[in-house]
Amino acid sequence: MTARHSARQPAQSDPDALLLARLRAGDEQAFILLVSRYRTAMLRLAAGYVPSQAVAEEVVQDAWLGFLRGLNRFEGRSSVRTWLFRILVNRARTAGSRERRSTAVADLTATVDSARFDASGGWASPPQPWTDLVEDRIVAQQMTDALAVAMGDLPDRQRAVVTLRDIDGLSSEEVCSVLEITEANQRVLLHRGRSRLRQLLESEFGRV
Amino acid sequence: MRLRLPARRELVCQQAVELVTNYLEGALPPAARRRFERHLAGCEHCTEYLAQIRATIAVAGRIGPEDLTIDMRAAFSELYQSWRREELGD
Numbered sequence: 001m002t003a004r005h006s007a008r009q010p011a012q013s014d015p016d017a018l019l020l021a022r023l024r025a026g027d028e029q030a031f032i033l034l035v036s037r038y039r040t041a042m043l044r045l046a047a048g049y050v051p052s053q054a055v056a057e058e059v060v061q062d063a064w065l066g067f068l069r070g071l072n073r074f075e076g077r078s079s080v081r082t083w084l085f086r087i088l089v090n091r092a093r094t095a096g097s098r099e100r101r102s103t104a105v106a107d108l109t110a111t112v113d114s115a116r117f118d119a120s121g122g123w124a125s126p127p128q129p130w131t132d133l134v135e136d137r138i139v140a141q142q143m144t145d146a147l148a149v150a151m152g153d154l155p156d157r158q159r160a161v162v163t164l165r166d167i168d169g170l171s172s173e174e175v176c177s178v179l180e181i182t183e184a185n186q187r188v189l190l191h192r193g194r195s196r197l198r199q200l201l202e203s204e205f206g207r208v
Numbered sequence: 209m210r211l212r213l214p215a216r217r218e219l220v221c222q223q224a225v226e227l228v229t230n231y232l233e234g235a236l237p238p239a240a241r242r243r244f245e246r247h248l249a250g251c252e253h254c255t256e257y258l259a260q261i262r263a264t265i266a267v268a269g270r271i272g273p274e275d276l277t278i279d280m281r282a283a284f285s286e287l288y289q290s291w292r293r294e295e296l297g298d
Contacts, residue, residue, distance in 0.1 A: 028285065069291065112225050127257045129256060194265065201260070202260065
């Protein structure tokens with residue numbers, strides 16, 4: 001007898017495929033594990049759309065309920081987390097448009113302050129080294145803490161892209177799908193966001 | 209801001225830093241990629257800049273999810289149970 005592949009096979013190497021199967025079999029623990037895996041990421045993402053942490057918490061809860069309700073419709077064409085984050089972004093957008101944020105921050109920032117280059121475009125004030133400090137466990141923790149705070153100060157779209165890519169480990173394709181943006185746009189936002197974070201680490205930890 | 213340079217000339221640092229993400233994303237066409245790497249090979253500051261971007265990504269990767277508190281666990285357990293009841297009710 002030849003083995004036939006189910007049309008509802010989970011997306012290749014989806015890290016959540018097993019938990020999804022357990023959840024579909026009625027395993028509550030699998031749900032709790034999924035929640036622990038993604039709740040923080042979802043909160044960070046939701047915070048970019050809604051005015052307060054409290055509303056973000058509500059949106060996240062609401063998204064999990066939407067996720068459960070849609071369990072039988074999910075066909076595995078995307079990864080579980082892409083699907084989950086898309087539900088979240090939809091809910092967050094709806095909630096965000098009800099409670100409009102007044103602080104629209106422009107995304108237009110140069111990668112590196114142009115004052116740091118000379119007239120010919122070469123470095124006048126080159127990057128001050130700090131990467132070797134990552135080896136020091138205590139300093140590395142300080143850097144991590146500093147970045148966690150700085151993430152919150154990024155313009156919304158930059159923060160969404162940088163957190164999904166660099167903290168939550170989504171691929172660029174997944175991020176484009178979750179946020180409904182183009183690859184090129186994703187790269188621009190990633191570029192600006194990472195550049196700002198690098199600048200912050202240089203300012204705090206770089207030495208002349 | 210416009211740099212007064214013909215397109216075919218070698219990159220200057222201020223242009224190179226703008227290409228870092230496209231480089232890391234594998235989004236530079238081959239010729240542009242070679243031009244970027246040529247610049248890096250001769251520029252310690254841009255090499256340092258690229259290393260700092262990579263280190264920034266690595267540091268960001270350490271910002272982990274927080275563990276669920278007991279209260280959170282209970283709240284989501286309740287959410288799950290209410291969904292189950294809703295399913296059975298349908």
